[in-house]
Amino acid sequence: MNGKRTKHVELITALELAEARSAMLAAIVDSSYDAIISKDLTGIVTSWNHSAQHIFGYSPDEMIGQSIMKLIPEERKEEETQILAHLRNGNRIENFETRRVTKSGHLIDVSLTISPVRDLNGRIIGVSKIARDITDKKQEEERKKNFVTILSHELKTPITSMHAYIQLGLARSLKIEDQTLSNLLERAKSQTIKMTSMINDFLDLSRVEENRMFIDIKPFSLNELLLELIDESQTVAPKFYIEVNCPPLINVLADKDKIGCVLTNLVGNAIKYSKDSTTIKINCSIIGNTVKIDVVDQGIGISPENQKKLFKRFFRVNDTSDNKVNGLGIGLYLAAEIIKLHEGEIKVNSRLGKGSEFSFTLPLIPK
Ligand SMILES: Nc1ncnc2c1ncn2[C@@H]1O[C@H](COP(=O)(O)OP(=O)(O)OP(=O)(O)O)[C@@H](O)[C@H]1O
Numbered sequence: 001m002n003g004k005r006t007k008h009v010e011l012i013t014a015l016e017l018a019e020a021r022s023a024m025l026a027a028i029v030d031s032s033y034d035a036i037i038s039k040d041l042t043g044i045v046t047s048w049n050h051s052a053q054h055i056f057g058y059s060p061d062e063m064i065g066q067s068i069m070k071l072i073p074e075e076r077k078e079e080e081t082q083i084l085a086h087l088r089n090g091n092r093i094e095n096f097e098t099r100r101v102t103k104s105g106h107l108i109d110v111s112l113t114i115s116p117v118r119d120l121n122g123r124i125i126g127v128s129k130i131a132r133d134i135t136d137k138k139q140e141e142e143r144k145k146n147f148v149t150i151l152s153h154e155l156k157t158p159i160t161s162m163h164a165y166i167q168l169g170l171a172r173s174l175k176i177e178d179q180t181l182s183n184l185l186e187r188a189k190s191q192t193i194k195m196t197s198m199i200n201d202f203l204d205l206s207r208v209e210e211n212r213m214f215i216d217i218k219p220f221s222l223n224e225l226l227l228e229l230i231d232e233s234q235t236v237a238p239k240f241y242i243e244v245n246c247p248p249l250i251n252v253l254a255d256k257d258k259i260g261c262v263l264t265n266l267v268g269n270a271i272k273y274s275k276d277s278t279t280i281k282i283n284c285s286i287i288g289n290t291v292k293i294d295v296v297d298q299g300i301g302i303s304p305e306n307q308k309k310l311f312k313r314f315f316r317v318n319d320t321s322d323n324k325v326n327g328l329g330i331g332l333y334l335a336a337e338i339i340k341l342h343e344g345e346i347k348v349n350s351r352l353g354k355g356s357e358f359s360f361t362l363p364l365i366p367k
C-alpha cells in the first residue's frame with residue numbers, strides 16, 4: 001500500500017516537473033524577439049509565438065490549424081515545397097534570406113532557420129521555424145548601396161568640369177611659357193584622371209552587383225582608343241614608357257567605353273605593380289577574325305596560387321595595411337566581368353619577380 005503511494009507521489013512530482021519545464025520553455029519561446037513557429041509536414045501551423053504575431057500580424061487563433069502558405073508571396077510559393085523536401089531528408093536550413101507577406105499585405109525581408117522536429121523514435125513529425133525580421137537591415141544595405149552610386153554620380157560632374165578648367169589652364173600656361181605652372185597643372189590633371197577612373201569603377205561595381213551592367217556593341221577603332229589611353233597613362237605615370245605594337249586600322253566590334261575601362265585597369269595595374277622607368281607593352285595580334293590584346297609588364301609578377309584568385313572581387317595579393325600600393329581589389333574583377341559580357345575571357349601569364357601578361361580577344365569587323 002505504502003509502495004503504491006510512493007509511486008503515485010513520484011509520478012505526480014515527475015508530471016509537475018515536466019509541466020514546469022514545459023511552462024518555462026513556453027515562456028522562453030514567447031519572450032523571444034524572433035518569430036518561433038512550428039508546423040506539421042504538410043505545412044499546417046501547430047504553434048505560433050508572440051513575436052510571430054508581432055512580425056506577421058496574425059494572432060495564434062488566426063494561424064494555428066492554417067497553412068503556412070498564407071505567409072508566402074505568390075512568386076515564392078515553390079520555396080515551401082523545396083524547404084519541406086529538404087527537411088524530410090533530415091536536413092536543417094540556416095539563415096535563409098527570403099520575403100514573406102504580413103496580414104496587412106506588406107512584404108517583409110526575413111531570415112529563416114528551419115529544423116526538422118523528431119519524435120522519441122527519431123521520426124520526423126514536424127518542422128520548427130525561427131524567422132527574424134531583417135527588413136531594416138536590408139533597407140540599410142540598400143541605402144548604403146544607393147549612397148555609393150549617388151555619390152559617385154554626383155562626383156562625376158564637378159570632376160569633369162575641374163578637368164576641363166585644368167585643360168584650359170594648361171593651354172594658357174603653355175602659351176605664356178610658364179613651365180612651373182604647366183607642371184603643376186599636369187599633376188592636377190593626372191589626379192582628376194585617376195579620380196574619374198575610380199568613380200567609373202565604383203559605378204560599374206554597383207551595376208555588376210545588381211545585374212545592371214549592359215554593353216553597347218558598336219564598331220570602333222582600336223588604334224584610336226589606344227592613343228587616348230596612352231595619352232592618359234603617360235599623364236598619370238610619366239616615369240613609365242608605354243609601347244604600343246598594333247597594326248594600323250584595327251576596327252573592332254565591342255563597347256568602346258567598357259573596353260577603355262578594361263585597358264585602363266590593366267595598364268593601371270602594370271604601372272602600379274612595376275618599378276618606375278620600366279617599359280609596359282600593349283601588343284595586338286590578329287588571330288583569324290579576332291584581335292588579341294596583351295598588356296605586358298616587367299613588374300613584381302604573381303604566384304601561380306594567387307593567379308587563380310586574381311579575378312575575385314576585393315582580392316589583393318598581400319592585402320595588409322602595410323601594403324604600400326593602394327587599391328580596392330575591384331579592377332580585375334570588373335575587367336573580367338566586362339570581357340565576359342563580350343563573351344570572352346581574360347587570361348593571365350605571370351612569373352614572380354619577372355612580370356605579368358594579361359590578354360583578351362575582341363572580334364574584328366569583317367572586311
Ligand atoms: N600587373 C600586375 N602585376 C602584379 N600584380 C598584379 C598585377 N595586376 C594585378 N595584380 C595583383 O592582383 C590584385 C588585384 O588587382 P585589381 O586590379 O583587381 O585590384 P587593385 O589594383 O588592388 O585595386 P583597384 O581596385 O584599385 O584596381 C592586386 O592587388 C595585385 O596584388
Ligand SMILES: [Mg+2]
Binds near residue numbers: 265269332
Ligand atoms: Mg587595379
